[in-house]
Amino acid sequence: MTTAEPPPGNDPPAEPLAEPEQEERQQATPDEPAAERTDEDFDEGALGQTATVINNFFAEVQAQKATFGMAGTGTARSTSRRLDEKEIDRALRHFVRPPGFDRAVTILRERRVVVLVGGEGIGKWTSGTALLAQVKLPADKVVVLSPRRDLEDLLATSFRKDRVYFIHDWINDKAEKGLRRFTFDTLSARLAQAEAHLVITLNRAEVRFELEAFEIGWEPPDSLKLLDAHVGTDHPALSEVQVREHVAALRSPQRVVELAEQLTGGARHAREILADLDGSTVIQWFDGEPKRSEVLAVAALAFAYGMPERVFERLLVRLTSIADEIERQGAERETRPIGEDLPQSRKLWNSRHSLIGTSTEAGEPRVVFCGPRHREHVITQLCLHYGYSVWEPLREWIRELAGELPEVQVQVAAGLALLARTRPEEVRESFLRPWAGGLAQERLTAANTLSMMCVDDVTAAIAFGTALSWVENAGQPQAMTAALALAGGLSIRYPGEAVDWLWYLSLRGIRVSNVAQRALTLLFQTAAERDGEALTGLRLLAKHLERDLDEGMPPQLARRALEAVLGVLRSDRLESERPLMAWLLLSQPSSAEPIGVLWAWALHNAHHRAEAVRALCRTLQALEEQDGALAAAEALGQVIWTTLPGGVTVLVKRAIDRACGETHARWDPPLAKEIVLALLNAGTRRSQQ
DSSP: OOOOOOOTTOOOOOOOOOOHHHHTTOOOOTTOOTTOOOOOSSOHHHHHHHHHHHHHHTSOHHHHHHHHOOOSOOOOOOSSEEEOHHHHHHHHTTOOOOTTHHHHHHHHHHHSEEEEEEOTTSSHHHHHHHHHHHHSOTTOOEEEOOTTOOHHHHHHOOOOTTOEEEEOSOOOOOOOHHHHHHHHHHHHHHHHHHTOEEEEEEEOSSOOGGGTTTEEEOOOOOHHHHHHHHHOTTOGGGGOHHHHHHHHTOOOHHHHHHHHHHHHHTSSOHHHHHHHHHTHHHHHHHHTOOOHHHHHHHHHHHHSTTOBHHHHHHHHHHHHHHHHHHHHHSSSOOSSOGGGGOOOHHHHHTSOOSSEEEEOTTSSOEEEESSTTHHHHHHHHHHHHOOHHHHHHHHHHHHHHTTSOHHHHHHHHHHHHHHHHHOHHHHIIIIIHHHHTSOHHHHHHHHHHHHHHTTSHHHHHHHHHHHHHTTSSSOHHHHHHHHHHHTTHHHHHSHHHHHHHHHHHHTSOHHHHHHHHHHHHHHHHHHTTSTTHHHHHHHHHHHHHHHHHHHOOOHHHHHHHHHHHHHHHTOBOTTSSSBHHHHHHHHOGGGHHHHHHHHHHHHHSHHHHHHHHHHHHHHHHHHTTOTTHHHHHHHHHHHHHHHSOHHHHHHHHHHHHHHHHTHHHHOSSOOOHHHHHHHHHTTHHHHHO
């Protein structure tokens, strides 16, 4: 995993840890004014809303269709992780070899590295996975590396024997022409020496001549063959000439897979599904030159999707009012307000409108689009056909919605994430930049927008770059917004980098630090809900803590670092009041290593020891009557006592024993004595050596 580098010149100087009374005399850091020692910008409700967005939005595709009106988005993929056999099998279940696949296999076997070059959304991810499956051993896992790694970093990578590596949508291929060829030759030799293989996918139109030995122009698979693989050759839809001609022209494997899923669902006719996929229904509606009032109603739904009828009506009236006011300010205006042209709203979507309808899946009627892809197609058509008279009221209205109900804020973020696919600069300059420095609700909406942008491969990189632009020298509100965004969808796309930058922000001035610490806790709470992802982050967090405290850092920064760690150690799972660390110790025994290191450092510091002991006792209590509890406590104890200096071990054990000895006064139910003893005695052998 690549570790993001903090901006130069910010490494803390080596300095021993001070006692608490010395720490109090430390002066405020430059970005910590004395008047801003408290933070009320984001309360726990705001953080909880972020967690809800992450859990709901990054769920399965079907949930997104129902809740957000966004089809074909799926769950965001982490840019650095490992693919197991189950994921590979799922990706290749209906795989159809595209042109050039056999040649790519040959290059990969001979050169050990191959680069698939082609446009966005033509199936390079699945093809890359299939290529690696051709050369990997059954027991190996595919290691996905961050697309932010450059050539120099790749050359410095210690490739492991017989491993297979994957970089998807690489964004760091810039180098001198001659140097590029030399570097790839060297990389090929390093991989050959390790008997490893690497596949890289790259969004570029053409293959570079000097790298034709490694690069291959990529094309999507045959669309009809792909559809056959998913639905079978005898599906009734495939007998229709019009449907076959339409499918044959598709260059997006994702669209073909969506068509297959909807055909097998049997809810709609193939032609209707195709009209939704290619946007022809939406295009025809806009080509019919609808009245501006109707355009505003459709535009409002694109950014306030799925609202109850009463809420949507209120929001639409406000948008119309803004449009009226802007129209009156113009040199030319209508003889009557736009609002007079607005049809009775409920009649509009309850009278078989071609784009707008209602859904009662969530109880009360909610206003939705009729097709799963209508929302994104409407936004595209608004960009293509309309200018100031529509977009200016929309901008003003959308900015206001950041102060609306949480449900509205989330849908605004989803709409802006779709708009970012067409107009990323518009989203960044008109909404994200002013919101990032604005009120708490605006910053929350900005963070949620960046999270939603992480579903798409292209806008994910834009979201990450935008968040990093707020981390340094952009102001405290912007840095706090970046921290919240890094705990959201960015932590799924860029898990290692998110931990790196939240750790860096947790050492900033107190307002930024407070938000960053809580965001770091939220990151681990949400990661724990995704199999195995919290473990990687815990290892990286332990590495940061050990490195920084070993090298020495100012006492004030050391205190903040340990406060950030304690926030993680004492946290609960998202949907319960049970300690997160207890659950991780039981469900992922290997997590005892990083968790033990974090706890050892917290227990070592006299100022934080009492809080660390309380959190540890609460975790031990949660292990009670659970399978594997004694083993988990012993494994945790072994790491703690191995990490702590010998002179401190006695003090820490005494503090734990004293806290546990007061079980009847402190804990209900009391801590199980055998679990406490398993923890304390895990270090007996070492202490007697």
